[in-house]
Amino acid sequence: MPHRSNTGPVGDRPIVLIGPMAVGKSAIGQQLAQQLHAPFVDTDAVIVAGHGSIAEIFAGRGEHAFREIEARTVAAAVEAAQGTATVISLGGGAVLDSGTQQLISRCTVVYLECDAETVASRIARNSGRPLLAGDAMGRWTAMFATRKPVYERLADITLDVRHGSVAELGERLEAALRTYAAAKQEVEQ
Ligand SMILES: Nc1ncnc2c1ncn2[C@@H]1O[C@H](COP(=O)(O)OP(=O)(O)O)[C@@H](O)[C@H]1O
Numbered sequence: 001m002p003h004r005s006n007t008g009p010v011g012d013r014p015i016v017l018i019g020p021m022a023v024g025k026s027a028i029g030q031q032l033a034q035q036l037h038a039p040f041v042d043t044d045a046v047i048v049a050g051h052g053s054i055a056e057i058f059a060g061r062g063e064h065a066f067r068e069i070e071a072r073t074v075a076a077a078v079e080a081a082q083g084t085a086t087v088i089s090l091g092g093g094a095v096l097d098s099g100t101q102q103l104i105s106r107c108t109v110v111y112l113e114c115d116a117e118t119v120a121s122r123i124a125r126n127s128g129r130p131l132l133a134g135d136a137m138g139r140w141t142a143m144f145a146t147r148k149p150v151y152e153r154l155a156d157i158t159l160d161v162r163h164g165s166v167a168e169l170g171e172r173l174e175a176a177l178r179t180y181a182a183a184k185q186e187v188e189q
């Protein structure tokens with residue numbers, strides 16, 4: 001059951017994780033949902049379940065088709081989660097879509113912030129991320145440079161994920177969400 005509450009410790013809005021590839025959106029999102037006993041949606045996983053692997057979609061139908069499917073999938077997930085603290089992990093490029101940007105303004109948006117060093121070993125063994133084919137580090141760095149201002153602009157909370165295990169970062173994120181929700185509630189009263 002979705003966690004419905006107007007006074008829940010982390011608020012009553014969906015929690016949306018954004019940030020570059022391999023920063024930990026999927027892993028930390030799942031961890032956070034477990035801690036909160038909240039539902040978890042990874043929009044990439046929903047896409048794969050409905051359309052096949054991301055590599056296959058890119059190879060067979062192109063990035064544009066992937067982005068259309070992605071925008072629809074994110075919209076459906078955000079709509080279904082309204083009024084609940086559902087945790088939603090997006091793919092790294094999802095927030096480039098202006099419709100998605102608008103939709104997630106109704107959510108608590110968490111930007112997972114890191115640097116190239118943090119993701120280096122993860123993307124070196126990259127599989128399944130077609131945009132990192134070839135020079136993974138060069139591609140990751142170039143994409144991060146253009147997307148970083150978008151992540152920063154959309155973020156309600158920024159979590160530095162350069163240090164700590166997934167479990168530790170889940171705890172740190174929950175604490176940040178509680179602080180944010182309490183401050184928001186105070187302002188609204
Ligand atoms: N803080 C962390 N410490 C160690 N490994 C991590 C951490 N965050 C993520 N990972 C691992 O890095 C890989 C990429 O993480 P993932 O959650 O898929 O990133 P994203 O969804 O942002 O692309 C996964 O194997 C994940 O388990």
Ligand SMILES: O=C(O)C1=C[C@@H](OP(=O)(O)O)[C@@H](O)[C@H](O)C1
Nearest residue numbers: 020021022044091092093129130
């Ligand atoms: O940044 C991107 O454009 C992408 C990120 C991937 O998700 P992760 O950020 O979870 O790796 C996935 O959606 C696809 O390969 C495209």
Ligand SMILES: [Mg+2]
Nearest residue numbers: 025026044091
């Ligand atoms: Mg992911």
